[in-house]
Amino acid sequence: MSLAAVATDMSLGARAHRVAMVAAEFADRVDQEGRFPREAVEAMKAERLLGIQIPSAFGGEGATTQEIAEVCSILGQACAASAMVFAMHQIKVSSLVEHGTESAWHKDFMRELAARQLLVASATTEAGIGGNMRNSICAIEIDGDICRLTKDATVISYGTHADAIMVTSRSHEKAASGDQVMTVFRKGQYTLQKTVDWDTLGMRGTCSDGFLFKGEAPAVQVFPKPFAEIAAQSMLATSHLLWSAVWYGIAADAVLRAQAFVRAAARKANGAQPPGAVRLAEASNLLQLLKANILSGLKVYADAKADPDQLSSMAFSIAMNNVKLASSETILTIINQAMIICGIMGYKNGTPYSLGRHLRDAHSAQLMISNDRILGNTSTMLLVQKPDTSLLG
Amino acid sequence: MNETIRELLTRVGGLPVAVSELEDGADLYAAGLSSFASVQLMLAIEEAFDIEFPDNLLNRKSFASISAIEETVSRILKAREAA
Numbered sequence: 147m148s149l150a151a152v153a154t155d156m157s158l159g160a161r162a163h164r165v166a167m168v169a170a171e172f173a174d175r176v177d178q179e180g181r182f183p184r185e186a187v188e189a190m191k192a193e194r195l196l197g198i199q200i201p202s203a204f205g206g207e208g209a210t211t212q213e214i215a216e217v218c219s220i221l222g223q224a225c226a227a228s229a230m231v232f233a234m235h236q237i238k239v240s241s242l243v244e245h246g247t248e249s250a251w252h253k254d255f256m257r258e259l260a261a262r263q264l265l266v267a268s269a270t271t272e273a274g275i276g277g278n279m280r281n282s283i284c285a286i287e288i289d290g291d292i293c294r295l296t297k298d299a300t301v302i303s304y305g306t307h308a309d310a311i312m313v314t315s316r317s318h319e320k321a322a323s324g325d326q327v328m329t330v331f332r333k334g335q336y337t338l339q340k341t342v343d344w345d346t347l348g349m350r351g352t353c354s355d356g357f358l359f360k361g362e363a364p365a366v367q368v369f370p371k372p373f374a375e376i377a378a379q380s381m382l383a384t385s386h387l388l389w390s391a392v393w394y395g396i397a398a399d400a401v402l403r404a405q406a407f408v409r410a411a412a413r414k415a416n417g418a419q420p421p422g423a424v425r426l427a428e429a430s431n432l433l434q435l436l437k438a439n440i441l442s443g444l445k446v447y448a449d450a451k452a453d454p455d456q457l458s459s460m461a462f463s464i465a466m467n468n469v470k471l472a473s474s475e476t477i478l479t480i481i482n483q484a485m486i487i488c489g490i491m492g493y494k495n496g497t498p499y500s501l502g503r504h505l506r507d508a509h510s511a512q513l514m515i516s517n518d519r520i521l522g523n524t525s526t527m528l529l530v531q532k533p534d535t536s537l538l539g
Numbered sequence: 540m541n542e543t544i545r546e547l548l549t550r551v552g553g554l555p556v557a558v559s560e561l562e563d564g565a566d567l568y569a570a571g572l573s574s575f576a577s578v579q580l581m582l583a584i585e586e587a588f589d590i591e592f593p594d595n596l597l598n599r600k601s602f603a604s605i606s607a608i609e610e611t612v613s614r615i616l617k618a619r620e621a622a
Binding site for chain 1: 555568573574575592597599600
């Protein structure tokens with residue numbers, strides 16, 4: 147395809163690849179400086195990727211979770227932080243799309259999000275809840291038509307760069323910690339006072355600083371459904387699937403770099419098998435396993451989507467948990483293989499085979515919702531739920 | 540059955556409120572039932588009624604309230620009688 151044809155191809159894949167080219171160009175700087183990937187996010191807006199999930203009736207494109215996962219993977223191969231910002235935004239949008247269609251305000255917000263390419267962030271973690279986002283300490287105060295909320299949010303990824311933040315809280319002052327709602331606050335309706343710096347090993351560009359959030363907005367901006375339903379029916383699946391797609395992208399790029407290294411060695415080896423060739427075969431095998439894991443998860447979600455009972459079943463939760471556990475662990479093995487293949491050229495920064503950023507970014511996967519916590523939840527469910535032993539589901 | 544369920548809920552539910560104050564239709568999750576406690580409750584009910592929950596009933600809805608649990612258990616008992 148000619149360059150002109152690439153530039154005018156308006157398919158979702160082509161648009162994602164154009165954004166990926168921008169993201170790749172700035173990936174190392176974003177990582178080194180630990181700054182927001184603004185060029186990539188501007189490119190997402192220019193290619194109108196932020197609104198793709200919004201139904202066409204509200205001015206979006208009605209993209210499926212599969213299609214969004216593909217974009218995540220394409221971006222993940224270029225810059226993991228940019229891809230993760232995109233994924234986290236789409237996870238928030240999924241809550242709007244799945245749970246906002248019965249409320250006039252949320253429908254209008256969807257229209258505006260699609261039209262103006264608004265970036266949405268999330269404030270689900272809070273100091274004192276021990277990392278379990280299904281509990282809140284802060285409570286929303288409804289005062290007539292107005293709602294007010296103060297939250298000591300230990301993490302709000304790209305908080306200062308977002309056009310809106312979705313914030314969880316207890317549903318009223320006397321509610322139990324698990325009786326939560328989620329509220330959309332728009333820029334201008336809140337203040338953010340930075341409390342914690344995001345200076346991390348990897349995923350440095352997500353700028354997941356902690357803030358003291360203080361917001362006041364019309365009460366209609368509270369989602370009309372309990373957060374428990376939103377979490378179980380859209381967030382659990384989209385988080386694990388879209389994160390996994392980003393991680394797949396990181397691992398895929400690592401394998402690509404390792405392959406380039408082996409090919410270069412093979413060309414100089416006069417027909418002899420270069421060192422690392424067998425490891426590359428192993429890495430390719432693991433990458434396929436990872437891909438199959440994510441694809442099967444996407445299919446389970448697509449099938450379950452039609453049935454709310456299925457979405458809130460233990461079998462479904464276990465399946466999604468397993469996708470996340472396997473993806474987050476397998477990428478580390480794959481990237482480590484790639485590092486051994488590329489040797490010192492992979493370990494050094496600034497070579498065509500550098501893998502340090504990949505490896506550091508990938509280490510976040512086991513921690514964003516700790517795998518130990520997920521294993522604990524799954525093991526609890528397996529006390530009653532029989533494992534699905536069918537091959538085709 | 541209602542009484543047994545309430546007794547088990549008191550024992551393993553870990554709710555911050557007294558079970559006797561809960562209406563049959565009250566949302567147990569809103570009352571503070573954690574997912575871990577809900578599994579403990581399922582196990583206790585399986586033991587007490589000598590039943591096993593089929594996978595299609597292992598969802599939030601089946602255990603959302605005392606009356607929902609009653610209905611779930613009754614369904615299983617009825618299905619067993621019919622078999």
